[in-house]
Amino acid sequence: MNPLEVLVGYLLGGVANGAVIALIALALVLTWRSSRVINFAQVGQAMFTSFIALSVQQATGLWWLAAGAVLGLVVYLLTLRPIRRSDSSGAIIATFGILIALQAGAAMIWGGDLVAFPQPFPASGIETGDRVWPISIYDLVVLGVAAALVLGLSLFLTRTGIGLAMRASAFQPEVVRLSGIDVRKTLALGWALAGIVGSLAGVLIAPISSLSPNSFDLLLILAFTAAVIGGLDSLVGAVMFGLGTGLLLSVVTGYSSAEDAPLAALILLALNLLLKPGGVFARPGARDV
Amino acid sequence: MAKREGRSGRGWVVGFYLPFPHPAVSLDEVSVTLGGLTILDSVSLSAPRGAVTGLIGPNGAGKTTVFNVLSGFVRPDSGSVSLGGRALRRVRPHDLTRHGVARTLQGVGLFPTLTVLQNVTLGARARHGFFADSWGSPWADREAATVRETARARLSELGIGEEADRLPGELPYPVQKRVALARSLMCDPSVILLDEPAGGISAADMADLGSLVRSWVPERTVLLVEHHMELVMEVCDFIWVLDAGRVIAHGTPDEVRRDPAVLSAYLGEPA
Numbered sequence: 018m019n020p021l022e023v024l025v026g027y028l029l030g031g032v033a034n035g036a037v038i039a040l041i042a043l044a045l046v047l048t049w050r051s052s053r054v055i056n057f058a059q060v061g062q063a064m065f066t067s068f069i070a071l072s073v074q075q076a077t078g079l080w081w082l083a084a085g086a087v088l089g090l091v092v093y094l095l096t097l098r099p100i101r102r103s104d105s106s107g108a109i110i111a112t113f114g115i116l117i118a119l120q121a122g123a124a125m126i127w128g129g130d131l132v133a134f135p136q137p138f139p140a141s142g143i144e145t146g147d148r149v150w151p152i153s154i155y156d157l158v159v160l161g162v163a164a165a166l167v168l169g170l171s172l173f174l175t176r177t178g179i180g181l182a183m184r185a186s187a188f189q190p191e192v193v194r195l196s197g198i199d200v201r202k203t204l205a206l207g208w209a210l211a212g213i214v215g216s217l218a219g220v221l222i223a224p225i226s227s228l229s230p231n232s233f234d235l236l237l238i239l240a241f242t243a244a245v246i247g248g249l250d251s252l253v254g255a256v257m258f259g260l261g262t263g264l265l266l267s268v269v270t271g272y273s274s275a276e277d278a279p280l281a282a283l284i285l286l287a288l289n290l291l292l293k294p295g296g297v298f299a300r301p302g303a304r305d306v
Numbered sequence: 307m308a309k310r311e312g313r314s315g316r317g318w319v320v321g322f323y324l325p326f327p328h329p330a331v332s333l334d335e336v337s338v339t340l341g342g343l344t345i346l347d348s349v350s351l352s353a354p355r356g357a358v359t360g361l362i363g364p365n366g367a368g369k370t371t372v373f374n375v376l377s378g379f380v381r382p383d384s385g386s387v388s389l390g391g392r393a394l395r396r397v398r399p400h401d402l403t404r405h406g407v408a409r410t411l412q413g414v415g416l417f418p419t420l421t422v423l424q425n426v427t428l429g430a431r432a433r434h435g436f437f438a439d440s441w442g443s444p445w446a447d448r449e450a451a452t453v454r455e456t457a458r459a460r461l462s463e464l465g466i467g468e469e470a471d472r473l474p475g476e477l478p479y480p481v482q483k484r485v486a487l488a489r490s491l492m493c494d495p496s497v498i499l500l501d502e503p504a505g506g507i508s509a510a511d512m513a514d515l516g517s518l519v520r521s522w523v524p525e526r527t528v529l530l531v532e533h534h535m536e537l538v539m540e541v542c543d544f545i546w547v548l549d550a551g552r553v554i555a556h557g558t559p560d561e562v563r564r565d566p567a568v569l570s571a572y573l574g575e576p577a
Contacts, residue, residue: 178428188417194398195408195429
C-alpha cells in the first residue's frame, strides 16, 4: 500500500471511535447548555447502562438499545436533580462522586473484569471485489446513529419552543420562569437527553472495545477535550472535534502506538487552551442562547 | 384591622380604606430578612383592580423585593400574598402567567441570538404543551401559528410590528424595552408588574410609555416601580412609599407629594 492508502486506512479505522467520542462530547455540551454544569458522571452512566443493556441482552437474547437509554433517565432523576439545587460548582464536583459510585456499583454487581459485548452487525472490514476496507458495517451504523442524533438534536434545540426554552433556561432562568415555563422541566429534559445520548454512546462503543467499570474513563477525557475545543456551547463543535479526536487517535496509534494516542489528545487540548481558550466555535457572547 | 369585603365593593383592605374595589394584588404583613438584614418589615400594601399603582422609595427601600415576593423569587419569612383576590400559600414564578400576572425585569432580559418574534413567543410556545411542541404534532403546529399571530399583534400594538424578524441587538434600547413589554403581554395578563420600565429611555419615549400604561387600565391592573417621579405622578392613581423596608406613606399622587415623611425620605427634611 502507498502512504496515502495507509493514511486513509488509519482515518477510516477511527471513524467509529470518533463518532462515539462525538456523542459523549455532545452529551456534555447538552448538560452544559441546559444548566451550565459539566456532567463528569456521563461516562459512568454510559458504562452502567451498557452493563444493563448487556444483562438484558443475555437474559432475553435481544440487542435492545432502549434498555440502556431509558435507564440513563433514571440515573438523572435519582441523583442529579437534587444536586442541581446547589450552585453549579457543587454540582460539577458531585458528578465526580456519582461517577465513582456508579463505577463501584457496577463492580459490585457485574465484577471488575473486562467482559465482551456482543456485536449486532459484522465488525469485519467491508469487502469490495478483492479489496477489504478498514471500515465495517458496524462503524457505518455508529456514524449513522451519531449523525441522526446530531441532526435531531439540532432541530429540536433550534426549531421547537421547548428547545429554545431549554437553551434560554441556562442563561436567564428568571426570564424563562416569568414567561410561564417551569425551568426544572427544561433542566430535566436537558439532562435526560444527555443521558440518552451518553447511554447510546456507551452501548455503541462497548461491542468494538470491551466493557468494565473503568473502561470508559479515557472516553471521558477525550470527549471533554473535544467539547472544550469545540467551544462547550456548540453542538457542531462537539461533533466535529469528537470525530476529529477519534481520527487523530487512530492516526497516532497507526504511526506510533496506542499508548501515545491520549497524549496527542492532551497536546491538542493544551494548544487549544493556549491559542483559543474559549473554543474554536465559541461565540463572542458567552451568555448567548 | 384586616377587614375585607367582597370583590366588587369599596372598603377596608389590608388595614387601609381604599376607594377602589377589591385589590388585584396585595401583601399582608410581609417580612423578609436576607443575611441578617431586614429587607421588608411587616409590609402591607395593595394594588386596586383596574388602576395604576405606584411603588416608590429611595434606593434600598425594598421595592424590587416586594416584586420578588409577589412573583415568587423570594419567599417571605412571614405574611401572605394575594393575587387576583386569592391568598396564595406559595407563589412560583412560572405559575404567575397562569394567575394572569406578568412581570417585567429592570433590564430587558432579551436573548440576543433569538429574533424579536422568538423572544416574544418563547414562553407561550413552550407553555402550550411541553412535549407536544417537541414532537411537532399538527395541533402543536397550529398552536405555534396562533402564538406567532398573537405575538405579531402585540408587537404591532406597541408600534414595533415591523421589527419582528430582527435581532434585539439591532434595535435601540427603548425598542428593546417594548419587546420585553410585548413578551409580558403574551399571557394577556390582568395584572402587570412593571419594574423600572423607564430606565434608560428618553423623555419623549417616557411620555409614550406613560400613555401606553394608562391605555391598559381599567381592563388591566398595573403596579409600577419607578424612579422617575414625573412619570409616577402622571400615570398613577395611587402610590405607596417605602423606606428602609417599611411603608411610610400611601395615597393619591397629590397626597404623597405633600406627605412630610415622603419629603423627609427623599430630601432629608425632618418629618
